[in-house]
Amino acid sequence: MSAISAHPGLRGGNHRRVVHALRRHGALTRAALADGGLSRSTVTAVVAELLETGLLIEISDPARDGRATGRPPTLVRLNGELGVTVGVEIANGIVRAAVCDVAQELLAHDSIATDDQADPRTTLAATSTLIDELLERTGFGRDRVIGVGLAVPGPIQRRTGLTGRACTLKPWAGINPSTVATEVLHLPALADNDANLAALAELTWGAARGLRDYAYIYTAKGIGAGFVINGEIYAGANGTAGEIGHTTLNEDGLVCECGGRGCLNTLANPDAIAQQLWQIHGRRLRLAEVIDLAQAGDAGCRRVLADAGRHIGVAMANMYNLLDPELIVIGGNLAAAGAMLIDPLHQSMVRRAIHAGEAVPAVVAGALDPETVVVVGAAAAVLRDSATFPLPA
Missing domain, CATH: 3.30.420.40 (ATPase, nucleotide binding domain)
Incomplete structure (x- = not known):
């Protein structure tokens, strides 16, 4: 169970709605949280309680920093110390990985060369070592990992979870990458197409925000x-x-x-x-x-x-x-x-x-670094996917 889901500050549905919005969108103003259907007074009260428990922290709005007039706007976001998500991109000849905290901040990323003809389990075993190295750099242990988002270069069938024949890495065609990754990495994993996850990254942080x-x-x-x-x-x-x-x-x-x-x-x-x-x-x-x-x-x-x-x-x-x-x-x-x-x-x-x-x-x-756009999108997908990774309760 993640630090978020076990947090004592989450006592009701309104608390979960606020946390869910911050999981999906990153730092938001109180006004933006109110646009999600809660009244401003409810948002103010819930945010105050979650700030007191340490689940949320308050930060300045970087888009408004330096302006001399008016009251400085503030954003609230999840406390990044509560846990991390991992994004992995399986690409042709290379595997990229990144560790992001729950506040959607990129903490570390790296890549390794791979053999396109290698069995997926062999590639994922090398990926597991890469993940451990990145976690060591960030100071987080595996027990603080909420989940892994895995990007593959091809479609994934919604009903079966299997990769389709259009996958450009042929050893990965016809397997269930979520299941195989969970088994090899010993971490809960979800998988999606690389273009979908890059689209999510640009939606969350980039040109389509x-x-x-x-x-x-x-x-x-x-x-x-x-x-x-x-x-x-x-x-x-x-x-x-x-x-x-x-x-x-x-x-x-x-x-x-x-x-x-x-x-x-x-x-x-x-x-x-x-x-x-x-x-x-x-x-x-x-x-x-x-x-x-x-x-x-x-x-x-x-x-x-x-x-x-x-x-x-x-x-x-x-x-x-x-x-x-x-x-x-x-x-x-x-x-x-x-x-x-x-x-x-x-x-x-x-x-x-x-x-x-x-x-x-x-x-x-795109506004994001092409070397990391897919992996940060994969990491963001872990926080957004409440079906695979349940909302705090």
Whole structure:
């Protein structure tokens, strides 16, 4: 049982509602807590009691620090000393992990190289050692870990908890990553798609903070999307919502690993970009090299990045016509291309969107560090998921 769930300060439903809001959103003003349905007087009384017990602490609002006029606003948040959550990203060739406290502060993060063909249990055993090293750095023991959020590069079926065949790490396809991670790590674990968890991170701390409906495009080995609808991650009935990398753009195009032809991944993922530059450069360029060369003026590299943006824009127009998000955030390894990718992407989307030139949402690069965006989102998911990790009682 976590320190939060055992805390004597939680005596009733209103106390749990306040703590639940802070688990989901991090530090909030009393006014924002009242917007959740409680009266201001109730929020004031509950917060005062929770501050006295030590479950909450009060901090200044960093957005208002330094202003000379008016009473300095304050925020309340969970006391970070009560426990931690762990976020883990299983990616191609690398595992990233982070430890965050319950106040949603990033305490430590690191990564290790892995073998893409390794059995998941082998990878998770190495991950367990990495988690122990990070916990040692932070001064927290395993008994203070509320849970682990695990990000995997593919869809997870909602009914069975199994990863789908579109997972880009084939040894991870067809397993229940939550169950396997709980067994190997000896910690309670939940699992979700990497794009969904990155979307949650940008919603909690980044470019989409405060929004109710937005789309996050995550580019790694493949291209995926995380959809936030009415403030919640939308995964679909079978966990495949957001697999835009398998959107068909050319029915006579190259065969994709999913078995389809002309998928977005065959036109705009890092492999497709590198393949187009093979003749010019005589070797397989890494995506980071392509972006660096483009920024230095290489015409071929600039062209393929712009083409990738246009292809993604076609898929984004279809997505916009269906879901109508307030904002589209680009994250992952293609985000570093900035305007070279985003400008043609937005232009392509505008030409095809049903409200072209009127209400098409902005497209921006993610605000969070691409090295940690997925793992901090995974850590945040542990605090948000009251079904897996019960609310304090």
